[in-house]
Amino acid sequence: MIWRFKEATVDQIQEHLPDRMVDSTIRTLPQIMEQKGYVTFRKGGRAKVYRPLVEQSEVRKSAVRQVVDRLLSGSPDMLLAYLVEDEDVDLEKLKDELEGFGKK
Numbered sequence: 001m002i003w004r005f006k007e008a009t010v011d012q013i014q015e016h017l018p019d020r021m022v023d024s025t026i027r028t029l030p031q032i033m034e035q036k037g038y039v040t041f042r043k044g045g046r047a048k049v050y051r052p053l054v055e056q057s058e059v060r061k062s063a064v065r066q067v068v069d070r071l072l073s074g075s076p077d078m079l080l081a082y083l084v085e086d087e088d089v090d091l092e093k094l095k096d097e098l099e100g101f102g103k104k
Contacts, residue, residue, distance in 0.1 A: 001016050002030070002039055010050075038052065040053050
């Protein structure tokens with residue numbers, strides 16, 4: 001959400017989430033992201049206004065890498081196998097995507 005608006009308070013982030021999450025969770029996540037160096041903040045009155053320091057794609061890569069490392073013994077193949085088995089990935093669509101991957 002921070003990347004979409006360039007800057008956002010915790011309340012603004014919460015307003016735009018599809019599901020209501022526990023307030024303490026919403027307030028904790030930007031703090032963790034700030035500690036990891038993904039975002040920074042400035043004081044805007046009583047609220048912290050967060051803004052990104054890195055591209056959202058870098059945060060996504062890091063998050064996926066952590067999941068693969070922690071839950072799948074560092075094997076991206078295991079992640080793909082799980083997604084295919086669980087029918088979250090269509091093999092034909094994946095094949096088409098991979099064929100066009102380096103052509104852009």
